[in-house]
Amino acid sequence: MRRDASELAHRLAREAEAVCRQYLSNGRREGRYWLVGDVYNTPGRSMFVRLQDSAKGPAGKFTDAATGQHGDLLDIIRYSLGLRDFREVAEEARRFLNLPRSESELVPQRPPVRSAVPLGSQEAARRLFAISGPIEGTMVETYLRGRGIARVHHGGSLRFHPRCYYRPDEHLPTETWPAMIAGVTDLAGRIAGVHRTWLDPDGFDRIRLGKAPIDTPRRAMGDLLGNAVRFGTPDDDVLVAGEGIETMLSLRYALPTLPMAAALSANHLAALVLSSGLRRLYIARDADAAGDMVQTILSNRAHAAGIEAIPLSPRLGDFNEDLHIFGLDALRAALRLQLAPEDVSRFLLLSATVA
Incomplete structure (x- = not known):
């Protein structure tokens, strides 16, 4: 009928x-x-x-x-x-x-209600973030634990959507998958975009590392350039900036009181807007050619603004891989050799009481 x-x-x-x-x-x-x-x-x-x-x-x-x-x-x-x-x-x-x-x-077609908010816009990103819920007790925590991040110090930047829509392309029907929703903010804390990581409801496996079995399980929308997923106070005097969310959450697990920013890609990390109050920037580089390029560009920008720039280098491909393979204590030991002495006492030695 x-x-x-x-x-x-x-x-x-x-x-x-x-x-x-x-x-x-x-x-x-x-x-x-x-x-x-x-x-x-x-x-x-x-x-x-x-x-x-x-x-x-x-x-x-x-x-x-x-x-x-x-x-x-x-x-x-x-x-x-x-x-x-x-x-x-x-x-x-x-x-x-x-x-x-x-x-x-x-199914007959009908004209849609006119909307002033185009899909993929900043406002659409804000609304997706608003309708998503806390990650506590959800498969976001399960996914991150599978990546070695046993405690997630995200400061409200991460949310969970149980049925986030995913469209492979314009010719295929929309699917729904659970997703980790990360808020991309500017220095004032305003949501400028979101990053979506669609998750596998069947659990964690070594092939997809817990991500949904789809072609592009990570997508972002909104205004990303210069902005980042921020963990901690964005206008502090010390900041660690890197590319991936899991990479920065791994560092945040080891240094839970040190503000961090995930710019989501090498190009966006190179263009990250730096706070006027920033005096020291740690660049959590990935161990690849893009990581080398970003370190050079961002270091030059920081130095031109009078900001000290210090690279943080992983032993393997990135810091999440280091955490997953070597464990939390080994990651902290490696970071202790790379942090400025005053930041060791300020952020690392007290981390065990916070983690």
């Missing part, structure tokens, strides 16, 4: 509150309405969803008083999950309603 968009919207409207609790979890019920910040599940009260039929209109309709945006529960599913076309929305709606899927050619 063919079910068109109107029928799906009508079925969802019968379960309007349940839909809101699932896709607008940062809101809450007040009387006959569900209040939330916007259709992207941002906390707030400017958007209201009608939960029951009334003289003012049918259940399931929403209006955002701040933007004038309006629509129905299918639109809420689309934008709260960042879906690209109505076929994906229909599949998600059927999954929620426990309805059988129909062939894609039987």
Whole structure:
């Protein structure tokens, strides 16, 4: 039996509150309405969803008083999950309603609600970060433990999304995988982008190291240039900067009170914006040609700004590999030989009481 968009919207409207609790979890019920910040599940009260039929209109309709945006529960599913076309929305709606899927050619297309927030933008990144939850007790912790990081001193920079959407390319359907969501921030702490690491729900293995079995299990969106995933206070006078999240979390495990920044790639590390209050920069280089290049570029930039630059070099390919192979004590011993003497007493000798 063919079910068109109107029928799906009508079925969802019968379960309007349940839909809101699932896709607008940062809101809450007040009387006959569900209040939330916007259709992207941002906390707030400017958007209201009608939960029951009334003289003012049918259940399931929403209006955002701040933007004038309006629509129905299918639109809420689309934008709260960042879906690209109505076929994906229909599949998600059927999954929620426990309805059988129909062939894609039987699903009528409908124009989307106009959105001022393009996919992949800073605002889309902020909203993905906002709808994600804490990592404690989730497979993010399991994934990082598998990488040797037994304690994750992330300072709120990491979150977990149980069903983060992944699209292999524009010609293939969207998939959902659990994901580690890392907030990319500027020096003021504002979210400028996010980095997603999709995880394997079946657990950790030595081939994929816990990442999902997809072509590109890591992707970033938003404004990355000059910004970073930051662990600790960004405007401190000492900073360790490197490329990968796992690399910097490994160093943070060994030095949990030392501020760190993961720029996500060699090119972005070379362009990292440095705080005006920074006096010493440690460059956690990867042991490859790109690591050599970044060390030179970033060291020159730091010296030009009057900042002391000191390289930190791993024994193997990177510091996560060092941690995983040699262990925490060996990593701390190696770092002690590379840190400035005052930073050994300030950050390393006290680390055992914090870790």
